[in-house]
Amino acid sequence: MTDPTTLASLSSALADTVARAAPAIVSVHSHRSRASGFVWKPGLVITADEALADEGEIEIQFADGSRKQATIAGRDHTTDIALLRVDTDVAPVKLSASVPALGSLAVVVAADRGAATARLGIVSLSGPAWRSLRGGDIDARIELDVRRHSQQGGLALDASGEPFGMAVLGPRRVLTIPAATIERVAAQLETSGRIARGYLGLGLQPVRLDDGIGAMVMNVDKNGPSAAAGIRQGDVIIAVNDERLSGVRALLRTLGPQSVGRVVDVTVRRGGEPQHFRVTIGERPET
Incomplete structure (x- = not known):
């Protein structure tokens, strides 16, 4: 007791x-x-x-x-x-x-x-x-x-x-x-x-590819870091730093405070061919 x-x-x-x-x-x-x-x-x-x-x-x-x-x-x-x-x-x-x-x-x-x-x-x-x-x-x-x-x-x-x-x-x-x-x-x-949050300056839409998942670039901030690197509307992101993309949300979650200023290698498909771009992650502007 x-x-x-x-x-x-x-x-x-x-x-x-x-x-x-x-x-x-x-x-x-x-x-x-x-x-x-x-x-x-x-x-x-x-x-x-x-x-x-x-x-x-x-x-x-x-x-x-x-x-x-x-x-x-x-x-x-x-x-x-x-x-x-x-x-x-x-x-x-x-x-x-x-x-x-x-x-x-x-x-x-x-x-x-x-x-x-x-x-x-x-x-x-x-x-x-x-x-x-x-x-x-x-x-x-x-x-x-x-x-x-x-x-x-x-x-x-x-x-x-x-x-x-x-x-x-x-x-x-x-x-x-x-x-x-x-x-x-x-x-x-x-x-x-x-x-502070990381910013690529891209509007993305998930797309299913024959060999996995990609993120189609629907719009580009002309003053953003991706535009400066050469990424265009219509490109499909398939990898970042040689790691295959698992989804748009997963990509956005990597853009935390520590990502600002980091340089990443973004692989896209343009016209069916892979191309690489070095993007310096910016700081998300206030909205």
Whole structure:
């Protein structure tokens, strides 16, 4: 039989963990969207980009019930991180770079109209770095067996109360954007308001070939890097750096922040004959 004092101690420890984190947790209201967020640095709030409306005013509601208008400092849809500026003196959260072990306890502290909420679960997957479907580099794969509710943008804590990431809603489970990713991306958003992405300057359409898959060039940015290299509309890309193309999406996912400035060898078929072009990947312009 479980010792009642053990359960009471666990309950008290979890309550203390939530209480310590709660003051830095906020509600984020934008248009018809509601999410949670947390104070990352003085005057800066992190929230989930997917839960943030594309237009309209943004209001932050704090734990003490006060409300203030916020502005977007930057957002990155590939890692689901948005950075907001707001006038506040709330003490920020100190994120931990540690990745929780598989099977360990986790608490997600979120907010509902300013009031803190908490949900307890376990780490159901703790794995290596991965790339999101939108092409974002995530430093660790952390999934939580937590009831899906309104955790979007909430703070994920381990059993010792260390915040290890931001909870977001995946297709079937609660995922965590780890602290290492948040620190890396948010620092760039704070500085420049955006994350640099690679740019070929091509509009591509997948085509099936007799010997595999290609990407037909449907349009070319005349001021882009591919035009400068000599690639034309109608060319069919079949390989990059001598690796056969596996699909247009796979190609686009390689155009992350680290790709800018890299020179790649692009093999195309033009009139049925292979040709090679050296393309210096540019930086995607703001749209």
